Amino acid sequence: MTRDLRRRALEVHKTTSRKAQSKQASADNSAKGSPATSRIASRNPSDDEHDFSDSATNYSVTSVDDLLQDDLDSPMDVWTQNLNNRMEQIVDRKRSSVQGREESLEAFSRILMAHYTREEIEPRLGELIPAILRSVKAGASERETILALQAVGLLVMNCPVDTMYEDFSRAVKRAIQDTEYSTVKVEAIHALGVAAFFGGAGPEEIDAIMSFFLQVVETDGEYIEAHDDGNVVTAALEKWGFLATIVEGLEDTVEEKMEALVEQLDSSDVNVQVASGECIALMYEKSFSELTEEEEPIDNDIGIEEGNQSAPVFRKRYTVYQREDLLKLKLEELAGISSKRLSKKDRKSLHSSFNDIVNTIEYPNRGPGYSNAIDESTGKAYGSRMTVGIGGKNDKITITSWEQLHRLKALRRVLHAGLVVHYSENDIVFETLPVMLQ
Numbered sequence: 001m002t003r004d005l006r007r008r009a010l011e012v013h014k015t016t017s018r019k020a021q022s023k024q025a026s027a028d029n030s031a032k033g034s035p036a037t038s039r040i041a042s043r044n045p046s047d048d049e050h051d052f053s054d055s056a057t058n059y060s061v062t063s064v065d066d067l068l069q070d071d072l073d074s075p076m077d078v079w080t081q082n083l084n085n086r087m088e089q090i091v092d093r094k095r096s097s098v099q100g101r102e103e104s105l106e107a108f109s110r111i112l113m114a115h116y117t118r119e120e121i122e123p124r125l126g127e128l129i130p131a132i133l134r135s136v137k138a139g140a141s142e143r144e145t146i147l148a149l150q151a152v153g154l155l156v157m158n159c160p161v162d163t164m165y166e167d168f169s170r171a172v173k174r175a176i177q178d179t180e181y182s183t184v185k186v187e188a189i190h191a192l193g194v195a196a197f198f199g200g201a202g203p204e205e206i207d208a209i210m211s212f213f214l215q216v217v218e219t220d221g222e223y224i225e226a227h228d229d230g231n232v233v234t235a236a237l238e239k240w241g242f243l244a245t246i247v248e249g250l251e252d253t254v255e256e257k258m259e260a261l262v263e264q265l266d267s268s269d270v271n272v273q274v275a276s277g278e279c280i281a282l283m284y285e286k287s288f289s290e291l292t293e294e295e296e297p298i299d300n301d302i303g304i305e306e307g308n309q310s311a312p313v314f315r316k317r318y319t320v321y322q323r324e325d326l327l328k329l330k331l332e333e334l335a336g337i338s339s340k341r342l343s344k345k346d347r348k349s350l351h352s353s354f355n356d357i358v359n360t361i362e363y364p365n366r367g368p369g370y371s372n373a374i375d376e377s378t379g380k381a382y383g384s385r386m387t388v389g390i391g392g393k394n395d396k397i398t399i400t401s402w403e404q405l406h407r408l409k410a411l412r413r414v415l416h417a418g419l420v421v422h423y424s425e426n427d428i429v430f431e432t433l434p435v436m437l438q
Contacts, residue, residue, distance in 0.1 A: 025110045060104040065417040071114035072417060082121055083111045091127045098140040105135065105147035112154040113418035116425040123157050129155070129167050136171045140182045149175065149187040153194040153414045160428050163198030176224055185226055186235045189213070193239030194414060197246065198428060206243055213240040217276075218260045220267075231268030237264070237275035241282055243404045250286060253316040258283060258321045265330050270346040273334060274353045280327075281360040281368070282402040288314040288364040302365060314365040324361065331358045360402065366403040390437075397435045407433050 071079060089096065089104040096104070111117065121128065130372065132148050132155070132159070139145030152172065156164045174186040195201070196209050215223045216236040226232040244250065250257070264276035291297065291313045303311045321327055335354035337347060356368040363370070369386025386399040388408060399405050411429060415422055422429040423437065 002333070057194065068110055068417050070112055071110045072087055072421070073113070079111055079115055080120055082107070083115075083117060086111065087121070087124055087128060091124075091131045093131060093134065098144060102141065102144050102147055105132075105144065105151055109147065109150050109154050112151070112158050114421060115416050115418070116158065116422055118159045118426075120186070121155070122161075125155075125159065125161065133168065133171050136168075138187055141438070142184060143419060145175065145179070145181075145184050146187045149191040150414075152191045156195050157411075157414055157429070158426070160200075161196040161202030165195045165205070166178040166199075168195050168199065169201070182226055182229050182231055184231075185224060186231050189216075189232070189235040189239055190410075190413065193242050194410065196242060197432075203247075205320070206328070210240050210243050212256065213237075213243075217264060228270050230267070233264070233267070233427045234269070234271040234275045236278055237261075237272065238406075238409065241275070241279040241406045244279070244286070245406050250283065254283060254287075254320055255319065255322065262321070262327060262330070265334065270342065270349060274349055276407065277331065277354055277357045278368075278402065280331075281357045282406060283320050284360050284364040285367070285402045287318055287320045288316055289316055302363060312365070316364075328358065328361055331361065353432055366398060368405050390419045390423065394438055397433070397437060399435070404433060404435065 016031075022241045027178050033227050074082070086104050086108040089100065095099070111119075133152050135144050136152065139148060149172065152168050156168075161351050169192065174194045176185055176192065179185055179188070192209060195214075196206055201209070213236040216226075217233055217240070219227075221227050221229040224232070228277070236268035247407075258280065261276045261280050264272050265280075288302070291301065295315070296313075299389060301315050302312045303314045331354050333352050335358050339347070339348050342350070351364075356370070359366060359370060367385070386405070387396050388399055389396050390408070390412065397408075399408060411422075411433060412419055413428075419429070423433075424430075
């Protein structure tokens with residue numbers, strides 16, 4: 001199946017890296033900046049949670065999850081009737097107002113977050129797709145366009161027909177390039193990545209999308225007329241990493257890709273730095289693989305725990321970055337940063353993220369959140385892992401790889417608190433992240 005092939009195969013801050021700044025020092029800086037966006041405050045995540053808030057589109061995990069609670073609690077006969085009503089409203093544009101379309105799209109999306117709706121929406125895709133496309137291409141307001149782009153990702157995730165990418169890609173790409181709104185560019189980048197992953201894009205098209213995202217990163221957003229927009233660059237990095245989890249053969253061009261990622265470690269935007277670091281960690285993780293039955297261990301191979309004869313053994317298959325010594329110094333600097341210009345939250349984010357990333361450079365098989373904890377009863381060290389809440393109070397999963405973290409972030413951004421429902425009922429969500437709930 002195509003899906004099996006794919007499985008194989010914020011406030012706006014200046015994001016320009018120091019290297020890019022030096023290149024531009026004598027240039028005529030006449031590029032038009034994208035409008036700044038405000039940020040809704042969100043709670044600080046606890047130690048075992050990842051922060052999925054998104055300043056670029058003016059929502060936080062907490063605010064969306066609070067709004068979603070009524071939909072999660074709705075009986076089936078109630079939410080299915082509401083869904084049918086909202087589909088009628090979306091399709092019937094002749095008698096709709098801008099505000100009405102915004103309300104219909106928002107309510108429609110919340111239902112698709114809170115429930116697995118393939119059975120209900122599949123018979124109406126022929127009407128829904130053109131109607132949502134019209135809002136993507138010619139939304140009468142910034143908010144209408146953003147909500148339509150969110151609906152694209154939710155439609156693809158609820159009903160992953162292999163023609164979905166072809167249906168949506170042209171309009172979504174145009175939204176990335178042509179809109180004047182930074183918020184729309186961010187939402188369109190995320191929608192394109194999700195549509196490519198779940199909606200039938202082939203390996204060549206996925207490679208082209210990743211190259212496009214990398215151009216956005218390399219030019220600090222200028223490639224899509226969003227110069228120095230940290231939200232846009234962060235979105236491109238996050239979706240590049242998400243798609244990289246299903247691509248093999250990155251070693252052929254890994255040095256070129258790493259140059260772009262490493263340069264963003266010098267960004268003045270913390271979210272850009274963290275997103276680039278997480279992509280770097282993924283590149284190192286993908287450069288190692290477990291020994292096959294035919295391979296004998298050698299001195300340079302690594303295992304999960306020293307002295308554990310039953311632990312898997314991993315071998316480095318290719319070099320990720322030639323100047324690894326300089327890279328480690330930079331990563332260690334970010335892991336220990338203490339600048340007063342940063343907020344406490346940003347310092348904590350850099351410390352926790354880059355401690356994990358530094359650890360991955362040395363031990364690429366350990367994944368994020370790994371620490372050598374001590375069992376008090378035996379006095380022996382064991383590896384603890386990152387535990388992440390995905391919805392309800394007691395619904396958590398343990399993340400053991402950067403691939404899993406990149407996929408979790410992408411799923412959580414689309415589904416919010418509805419992730420736990422889709423995790424139980426939606427096969428493609430579980431196949432994307434096949435980790436058991438705790």
